[in-house]
Amino acid sequence: MNQEVEKLIKYLEEKARCLRCHIIRMLAEAGSGHPGGSLSAVEIVTALYFHVLRLDPRNPSWPDRDRFVLSKGHAAPLLYAALAEKGFFPVEELLTLRKLGSRLQGHPDLRKVPGVEASTGSLGQGLSIGLGIALAGKIDRKNYRVYVLLGDGEIQEGQVWEAAMAAAHYRADNLTAIVDYNGLQIDGPVAEVLSPLPLAEKWRSFGWEVRESDGHNFRELLEAFSWAARVQGKPSLVIARTVKGKGVPFMENAVDWHGKAPTKEQAEEALAALKVL
Amino acid sequence: MLESGSRQRKVATREAYGQVLVELGKRYPELVVLDADLSKSTKTAEFAKVFPDRFFNMGIAEQNLMGTAAGLALAGKIPCVSTFAVFATGRAYDQIRNSIAYPALDVKIIASHAGITVGEDGASHQAIEDISLMRSLPNMAVIVPADATETKKAVAAAVAHRGPVYVRLGRPPVPVLFGEDYKFRFGEAVVLREGSDAVIFATGIMVGEALKAAERLAARGSQVAVVNVHTIKPLDVETVVRLARKTGAVVTAEEHTIYGGLGSAVAEVLGEHCPAPLVRVGIRDRFGESGKPDELMKAFGLTADDIIRAVEIVQKRRDCLLGK
Numbered sequence: 001m002n003q004e005v006e007k008l009i010k011y012l013e014e015k016a017r018c019l020r021c022h023i024i025r026m027l028a029e030a031g032s033g034h035p036g037g038s039l040s041a042v043e044i045v046t047a048l049y050f051h052v053l054r055l056d057p058r059n060p061s062w063p064d065r066d067r068f069v070l071s072k073g074h075a076a077p078l079l080y081a082a083l084a085e086k087g088f089f090p091v092e093e094l095l096t097l098r099k100l101g102s103r104l105q106g107h108p109d110l111r112k113v114p115g116v117e118a119s120t121g122s123l124g125q126g127l128s129i130g131l132g133i134a135l136a137g138k139i140d141r142k143n144y145r146v147y148v149l150l151g152d153g154e155i156q157e158g159q160v161w162e163a164a165m166a167a168a169h170y171r172a173d174n175l176t177a178i179v180d181y182n183g184l185q186i187d188g189p190v191a192e193v194l195s196p197l198p199l200a201e202k203w204r205s206f207g208w209e210v211r212e213s214d215g216h217n218f219r220e221l222l223e224a225f226s227w228a229a230r231v232q233g234k235p236s237l238v239i240a241r242t243v244k245g246k247g248v249p250f251m252e253n254a255v256d257w258h259g260k261a262p263t264k265e266q267a268e269e270a271l272a273a274l275k276v277l
Numbered sequence: 278m279l280e281s282g283s284r285q286r287k288v289a290t291r292e293a294y295g296q297v298l299v300e301l302g303k304r305y306p307e308l309v310v311l312d313a314d315l316s317k318s319t320k321t322a323e324f325a326k327v328f329p330d331r332f333f334n335m336g337i338a339e340q341n342l343m344g345t346a347a348g349l350a351l352a353g354k355i356p357c358v359s360t361f362a363v364f365a366t367g368r369a370y371d372q373i374r375n376s377i378a379y380p381a382l383d384v385k386i387i388a389s390h391a392g393i394t395v396g397e398d399g400a401s402h403q404a405i406e407d408i409s410l411m412r413s414l415p416n417m418a419v420i421v422p423a424d425a426t427e428t429k430k431a432v433a434a435a436v437a438h439r440g441p442v443y444v445r446l447g448r449p450p451v452p453v454l455f456g457e458d459y460k461f462r463f464g465e466a467v468v469l470r471e472g473s474d475a476v477i478f479a480t481g482i483m484v485g486e487a488l489k490a491a492e493r494l495a496a497r498g499s500q501v502a503v504v505n506v507h508t509i510k511p512l513d514v515e516t517v518v519r520l521a522r523k524t525g526a527v528v529t530a531e532e533h534t535i536y537g538g539l540g541s542a543v544a545e546v547l548g549e550h551c552p553a554p555l556v557r558v559g560i561r562d563r564f565g566e567s568g569k570p571d572e573l574m575k576a577f578g579l580t581a582d583d584i585i586r587a588v589e590i591v592q593k594r595r596d597c598l599l600g601k
Binding site: 165 | 309330331333335336338340341343344345346347348349350351352353354356371372374375376379380381
C-alpha cells in the first residue's frame with residue numbers, strides 16, 4: 001500500500017515537472033502571459049487532473065464527469081498543459097498559446113478547447129459558475145464533484161463572497177474551492193494591497209468547512225481532496241499555501257513575474273532548473 | 278390578430294410571464310428559475326410554488342445570480358433569470374458578458390420593471406439603457422414584448438431558442454393588444470398596419486401608442502404603417518428596409534433612451550441600406566424620475582401625441598428632400 005502511494009506521488013511529481021516545462025515553453029513562445037500564478041498552482045492542478053477528477057478525454061462532455069473550473073483564468077497555460085497531457089488535445093498545440101487563430105486563448109474559452117469547463121478571465125466569476133454546476137448535479141442526483149480554483153488576490157472580488165454565501169445556503173457539499181494562497185498579486189503582497197486575511201476564519205464564518213494544506217506537497221493535497229469529498233452538508237475549501245513562480249528559482253516569490261513572459265534565455269535557464277529539480 | 282374595442286383589458290407583461298413560466302416548467306423538465314429577492318414582483322414566485330426544487334432565490338446578489346445561472350446552463354439546464362431590468366443588466370453586466378454571452382450559454386434573462394413606467398421608485402430603478410447594453414453583446418438576442426399575449430409567446434420562443442436571450446418586461450398593467458391567434462416568430466417584425474405615408478417602428482409598450490397614433494392620423498387621411506419590432510436583435514432588416522423604402526419617412530418609438538436601442542438599431546440599418554429621414558421617439562439624454570407611469574410617459578414625450586408630432590416632422594423632412 002505504502003509503495004503504491006510512493007509510486008503515485010512519484011508519478012504526480014513527474015507530471016508536475018512536465019507541466020512546469022510546458023508552461024515555460026508556452027509563455028516564452030507566446031511572449032506574454034502569467035507564469036507566477038500558473039507555476040504556483042501546478043501541484044493543485046496536477047493532483048486533480050492526474051488523480052482526483054473522473055474524466056474521459058475521449059468524451060469531454062460526459063455528463064457524469066467531475067468538473068474543474070479555473071476561476072483564476074490567467075493561469076490558462078497550466079490548465080492547457082494539464083488538458084494536453086491528459087489527452088484532450090495534442091501536446092504540440094500548446095505552443096500556439098495566445099496566437100491568432102489558436103484555440104488556446106490568453107484566458108480559457110470553453111467553446112474552443114475540449115476539456116475547458118468555463119470561460120474565465122474576468123476574476124471572481126468561477127465560484128458562481130461552479131455553484132451552478134453543483135446545484136444542477138443536486139437536482140439531477142448525479143454524484144459528480146465540482147472543483148474551483150481561486151486566486152488569493154481574486155477573492156477580493158465581492159462576487160466570490162456572494163457565491164460563498166449561496167453555496168453554504170444551498171448546502172453544496174459537491175463543491176470544493178481551492179485558494180492558491182501564494183500571497184502575491186500584481187501590485188504587491190496580497191496582505192498589503194487589500195488584505196483578505198484571515199482566510200480560514202472568513203470562509204468558516206460563511207458556512208464552509210475549511211482545511212489548510214501545503215500546496216506543493218502531494219501527500220497533503222491528496223489527503224485534503226479526499227477530506228473534501230467526505231464533507232457533508234457544506235461546501236469545502238482547501239487553502240493551499242503556495243509559492244508564486246514555484247520551481248523556477250528566479251521567479252519564486254517575485255511579484256514581477258505575475259504577468260511577464262520569460263525571454264528565450266530566461267526560459268532556457270528556467271528549464272535547466274526544472275530538470276535538476 | 279389585433280384586439281379591438283375601447284374597453285381593452287389591461288395586464289402587466291410580468292403577470293403574463295409568471296403564468297407562462299409555470300406552463301413552460303411543465304413542458305421543459307430542464308427549465309430552472311433564479312431570482313434575486315424580487316420573486317413576488319417579477320412573478321417568478323408562482324413557479325417557485327409549483328416547482329420548489331427548480332427555483333433558486335439567490336438573494337440580493339446579482340453577480341452571483343448570473344454566474345450561478347451560467348453554471349446551471351453548463352450542466353444542461355435552461356435557467357430563466359429574473360430581477361428588475363436595471364439590476365439584471367447593470368449590476369451584473371460583466372457576469373452576463375463574460376460568463377453568459379461570451380460562451381453563448383442557454384441562459385434567459387427575463388427582467389421586469391424596465392423603463393420609466395416603473396413609476397414612483399424613480400431613476401435608480403428605471404432601466405432606460407438596458408436594451409443598448411444587451412444589444413451590444415455578441416451572441417445575445419433581445420426581445421421586448423408589447424403586451425401580455427406577446428409576452429407568453431416571446432418567453433416560450435426565448436426558451437426554445439438556443440443561446441442567451443434578454444427579454445424586457447414592465448411593471449404596470451398595459452392594454453392587451455393581441456388575441457390568442459397572434460403569431461410570434463423570433464426575429465420577425467410584425468406589420469400591424471399597412472400604410473405608405475410614413476412608418477412607425479415601435480417596441481414594447483410603445484406599440485400600443487403607435488397604433489393609437491396611426492388611428493388618429495388615419496382619421497385625418499394619413500395612412501401610416503405600424504410595425505411591432507418585438508425582436509430588436511437580431512433585427513428584421515428586410516422589413517425595416519422594405520417599409521423605409523415604401524414610405525420614405527421613418528419614426529421609431531421606444532420606452533428607452535434613444536442611444537443604442539431600437540431607434541439606433543433602425544438608424545444603423547437606414548444608414549447602411551436606404552438613407553431616409555428618421556425621428557426617434559424615446560428618452561433624450563436624461564435619467565427618469567418619480568411619478569405615475571402615465572404622467573411620466575407624458576413628461577418624457579412617449580405618448581401617441583408625441584408619435585404623431587414625430588410623424589409630421591419626418592414627413593416634412595422627406596417632402597423637403599423630394600423638393601415638394
